[in-house]
Amino acid sequence: MNKFLNNQGSTLLKQLWLVGLLLICGALHGSPLTMWQQTQQPITGTVRDAQGVLPGVTVLIKGKTSGTLTDENGQFSITATATDILVFSYMGYKTMEVGVGNQTIFSITLEEDTTQLKEVVLNAGYYSVKDKERTGSISRITAKDIETQPVTNVLATMQGRMAGVSITQTSGVPGAGFDIQIRGRNSLRADGNSPLYIIDGMPLGTESLGNSSFLSGSILPGAGVNALSTLNPADIESIEVLKDADATAIYGSRGANGVVLITTKKAKSGKTTLTANVFSGVGQIARRLNLMNTEQYLAMRRQAFENDGIATYPTFAHDINGTWDQNRYTDWQKELIGNTSQHRQVDVGIQGGSEFTKLLLKMTNYQETSVFHGDFAYKKTAFQFSGNHRSADQKLQLDLSVQYVLDKNNLPGTDLTLDAINLAPNAPALYDADGNLNWENSTWNNPIRQNFEQYVAKTNFLNVGGSLSYQLLPNLEFRTMAGFSDTRLAESKISPSTLYDPAFGLDSSFSFLVRNAGYQQSWSLEPQLHWSTTYQNHTLSLLTGATFQERNFGTYALQATGFSSNSLIYNPSAANVIRILNNSNSVYKYNAVFGRMNYTFNERYILNLTGRRDGSSRFGPGKQFANFGAVGAAWLFSKEALVEKHLPWLSFGKLRSSYGTTGNDQIGDYQYLDTFSSNGLPYQGIIGLQPTRLFNPDFSWETNTKWEAALDLGFLNDRISVTAAYFKNKSGNQLVGIPLPGTTGFTSVQSNFPAEVENSGLELEWSSKNVNRANFSWSTSFNLTFPKNELVSFPDLEGSTFANQYILGEPLNIRMVYQYNGLDSETGLYTFEDFNGDGLIRANDDRKKVVDLTPEFFGGFQNTLTYHKWQLDFLFQFVKQTGPNFNNYKSMPGLSVNQSVDVLNEGQPFSAGFNTQATNAYSFYRNSDAAFGDASFIRLKNIALSYTLPTAKKWHCKLYLQGQNVLTFTNYRGLDPENYSGIRIPPLRVLTLGTQLTF
Template structure:
């Protein structure tokens, strides 16, 4: 009690002091309390983020010190809740991070500045994992939607032409729906069909094996490719994995590189609608300069004089007076000079919350041809994407699906050969009544082939779902489920109406060829990923498995002998029906893979990858193989003696070595296989063997080595990469010849041959100007590549002895050695290599000519000024190729106008030999040898304005409106005289020059 009373007394002594303190400090406390109350009040802050010329979508806006974050929409607008004293942080890839105090404002508009240094922090897709650009140990090239959207193309491979070091892409035809050829760091396999890369779309392998058949796809030099089903407008980025460090995790399928395609995803923010419409035209890039009528008739008449013939034959209609001697038709313009009409419509709806985002898009494309006639290529599809994460960020779901349909209607025959060979005074195409003109049966009207049609319909579905859950901090379980389904139906007709009526051909000769191919596959890939900070470093471990199954059914048929051409599509009406091929194949594949990555102090990086693959395409005991790689990198710019350097901003040395494989040999190649003999015995159709069993059939192996140096200067405004690589592919999967007494010509086996690809890749990116209103970025890539056959046992005695040479590239020609024109006879002469007194095959056809590009690359510039943007790309290639074969000069076929410089009389110093109408056997033979000699090889190097795009953003309120003008293959600079230098395949349409105009609305 005393204690309690004492305490009460002590407290009472303090009352006067407490009261006095309150009287003195109450005003200040009140003011602080009020200020604290105001500072804790939350209000909405909104605004627009721009890059100085246009709105920026996808910018992350967060409140400093808080977990709160929003993303700007397609208009660059954002809304976030913040207190007056808060600080907003704006971050976006490729731009400097901006820190802006709210300072009581409700509207904050910001213009972000580009930052080349930030590009090193971009995370790029490496397949099963992602890695910062600055920390990758492998060789990965990348383009994004920003590069793709400037190009008016329909094939995914066209988007990469000239933009990536080490990636050589050639267009194979200018016909709508045609294909492209791609080689990543050269040709590894002796088999031409064994060099395709692996395509992965949103984590799902996409089979690139041709789906066409050579008797139905006669419009194209190569059969139909499924890659046309991929819509470039839906692609967010494309990564090319090239070296062992990047590709070994894909094991047996990574020998020829990996193409990773990531489709666009939805972004958080208000629901946004995007509509893009464009239309354009396409024309042939370049024609051959041919003789006009006067030059042609002079050549023909001189040919008869040279042959000693004084009277023309009845069938020489062009010079015997049957055809008009004064008529002139430019057949290239007549048959190939049409204008292709191109139309595109694309629509996208996207949006969502911070936890769930969606995107739905649709597209439709139509394209006519430059050929005469009414033909149309149609392509349409849709895409859907859904991303979701739980409130605690532990569970994530991603779904992506795409469906595309193609309908291609083309002439069954290419008009290119007729356009280049028809006499310039040939009759008109139509008579006075508008019917096909046969000129009394004196010629085969080229438009007769319009009656023969090629039609193709393809439907393609690809879908993928990825589920992941974070069990513990840094420990994530993930599984991917993918499915693809593709079906195509092709027909090519050859009706009797394609023949000259003078031949009296009936519909009994009419024929149709049909191809039905269906391919479906599923894949499941469970994975576990663990990341942990260990001491001064960071450890990452990835383990996973792959289970894949693919089924392909093919039915190739033909029918002929119809009572009427109107029944040609009814196979039951044919007198003869043949099943050319009918099969169903199953491909099963499984693998286990892993990756260990350790990054110590952001300076030293070690990356180990491994994969054990199993494929049903190989025999017992050879179905499984192990592949792996090691990659290392030293970021020496993070060393203490360089870290604060004012002019040197980035430096890295990286290297890798490892093995990958190849199983692109088709199914059941190691088994005894049989086919129907088409011969009946006792009423039953018999079987006959087609392939011998080989249990030793195994994997091709590719060993890859690379060393590279990456340098950045002036905050990476100048950034350069130098990479050297060496790939050696061995254990080649080819046919080994067998004696004819076995009943078989070859045995599918592994050949102990080795192919080497070496090269030097150079890239340079410079930020030339980076101001508020004007920005200019230049990117250059250059590749020097060398392909060589190192080893081929018993090459001299093999069927390949006139195709390959040890120490030479695979893509060579063995040719006669051209000596010149005999000044007395005017006939081409060639070197007698073996000195036996005659020019013979193969003894004298031994001159090696390399047709691989010596170097290739591209120079890209991107400029922006206020609301204007200009992007253009020059592609260049240093190469040799064949001149276009036209046959001997003097026959009833047109010639290039340069052939006017031909031998006339003894002593002439001419470029081309004597004209002949076909009676000078020595000249005819010499012309054939000429096409097989090194004289037919010419410089086909070129510089091409591959792509140019100009756009302007209209200053509209609440709506983003962009007007675009784009072109592909606009200008070509070359010394090649026989048309387009990129594509010189005999008798097929070259690539087209395309110009389009469009508008894009976003609201």
């Protein structure tokens, strides 16, 4: 017993000693449990949603600054203690908090939260704003919309996806440009309606560097040789379009026609990842004209000669007099523009970094051949670098983004579309038995001859944008944005003597070379101060800054002829004659100061004030500066207690409105000065100068006053979101050429004119999450715009040179034509309305019928469906409009030009050109309302089907099929209702198959 007590006592004594020691340590350093709980340990895990893993999820330790992001596999790693709480947050999902405890490996599933959709942060240029708090009108698309489209131009990715933004593709040739109008046409000048483009804070000049002497004016309409066309869509993270005064006024004069903000992709933290995206595909003309076959064509020709009273066919009528095989048939649309273009892209990127420093490096190579007869190709190689750094104390942040693009476009000198439509179906073969160009005994101009007239454009584009910000005080931040861009173009077109019939006997001395070199170099610097504070229910933020910008622009073009050999045609020094076509350089300088105040009360009443003072070198002394500003207000009425109580189904409701003024200085450089140019005529061995512009220092900015009222609604926890906006913009003080008497030696002088143009319209937007289940989801978005454009005032319009171009109360985009009244039953000729009743049809007196080419409405309808690992996206674009039809650009039926089979059923009179009355009548017919018709269409603009393979966690693979311009539903009489010129390649139908890998 004693031994037992002794042993127990010893044990008890040891335990008491240990407890005492622990108490002492606890008193000095904390309890042992606390010590264990405070031990740092690695925590790992995976974050996913109902569809799969989620990359880019923010993982923070609550109450601390440390955190990380999930990688492309949804995995994360962080160091924490047992008492820490992990916070998982991701846009569009409910934030989740999980205690660490004894667990070191986590599997987290986030639940989608549709109420957070309004938390999306929009880029407004100088500042960012949550979607729910914006007072201005901003439309947005992201990389997920862009990546589903096999296109080469940034603007193509926006078609049909934004209310109030009308975008038209000018041609289907590789590298062709686009026309864009944001809420209508404001300026009487065609070149005064372009929006401002900004890439990562750097304003982008979009003036064409091409030379008008090139026939590329027809092959590349819309100036395909500018920086915007060279930008790589695969490098873009998001595009925001600022539309109303509140959103654009902070850009002053530069935002008169809207602002397009382009943000490139940025690096993300996490382990180093490698991505590769490869696709290849084919493209073809989506629509073709139903033209006559040989039998129908010859029947038309015979009837035409009979109508003209010609019994014997002339010697030059090779198609019908037996010179050409009358049993021959060639589908010239298939032969000349019916090739299948090949599309291929390889996109490789690597990125990674810590929570403080991140880097991204990316390379894209794209190649596309043409649908023309011949070997032509468009190539683009793009490099992108992005880096950002944030200091450990979160005060200093550096961002840098660089894009460098090499662009080469090799095209025929002339678009062969019109030849493909016009050529007689029994015209000769293109090549003879020996494979040489067939001239058929000099009876025709072989269209393939124009392939010798090659056009090549090489463009180098560099854009650098960066920012530096430092938190001076808890509420005060200094930020500087700086940028530099440089675009270089070298284009050439050769016209060798081999493109002429050898029977003409022309040698290389008749060969031509046209060469042009253009450059555009810009820099921009914008220092800013941002201050914000919150007191109880009041939030106030202030922004002030300045802009310093300079742009240098120049082109140099020459024409060389008289070569001793065609092998020397690319060397101007080998020519006998060199003519300088253009040698111009200009400098544009722009300075401004700006400010913004944003005030929010009780998280529901928002006021936004913006002001800017602009200075432009494009105006004379005393006229260079102007003030612009705007006010925007919003009321989040869904947060009112009465609404929350009685309208529980209304999850979001906001009324907003804005009013303000912006300016416009898009008139080109040095317009207010006397200018001179070479007249090319030597006098005593010296080339003289001639005046080209009169001095006028008194004109100044165009002004654009904008007003908008809008209603934003969200239903059923924002599963349905609706926006309705009405806008009215008025542009005045128009910068146009004021007509002058011919005795002055000038036709006009640049000046302000008190004409006013008004754009108004209604924009409707809808987005909904129709189904949201674990294995199946379906979302829809829809936008619809009803635009109206009107010339509301123009003093003495009837007495001006614009009398036959504009009408008060009508849109700017009109055509004044003859009114077609049908065929005369006795003469069989076309008849027209005699408006002045003098018995004659005259251009000035009877060309009074107005055809409005402004769209009645336009929009898009997009859907996204996911099922397990499958995803389907498709977009329908639609436009209701009137446009020029087949009759607008076709020659008179009966001439040696093929026709649509429709003319056989319309009873149109045929003439071979020997009947003067018929010829004159058809001239009126081509300029009448019969040459215009319904150009409305519904187009399956884009479709993308993808499947994510069930692969290992360390790598992912997605297969996809994409289509662009897949189907078009229209009654339009012509090649394409979007590009209705009829003389250019229409937009192509493109189908691609690709693979996306992530390691």
